[in-house]
Amino acid sequence: MFLGTHEPKLDEKGRIILPARFRDELANGLVITKGQERCLYVFPAAEFFAITERLRQAPVTEKAARDYMRVMFAGAHDEVPDKQGRVSIPQGLRTYADLAKECVVIGANTRLEIWDSNAWNTYLTDREKSFSDVSSEVLPGLF
Secondary structure, eight states: OOOOOOOOOOOSSSSEEHHHHHHHHTTTTTEEEOOOGOOOEEEEHHHHHHHHHHHHSSTOOOOOHHHHHHHHTTOOOOEOTTSSSSOOOOOHHHHHTOOOEEEEEEEETTTTEEHHHHHHHHHHHHHHHHHHOOOOOTTTOOO
16 A cells, blocks of 8 residues: 655656655556546556456447546556666656656555646645545445
């Protein structure tokens, strides 16, 4: 499980150093792809494979499923972190997420998310109020 918020910097070669606490789980490989709200999702390779298997069950006749899979898989990039825990983020993914030097990496349970620092701060500011004000179950039976 991935938890927490970290603030690594993107270097001039488009690489980011993954937080040390996540490196063991990502050491055998990972997949970076486009996420919602213009962030990037980082999945351990095994988790991405499991997602892929579930998506294979979606009917190819369902347009929304085709659209989602095309964008997700076309933008996906597999990578193995180097000895310093760095991974390269391709230009297309950096452009999609509007990544500059200042980044935020958040733990999001089964994945990491990489955000532009300003975009994350705006998102969090907008969502924290509604999060604290939730008075009904978001996921029935969970809380």
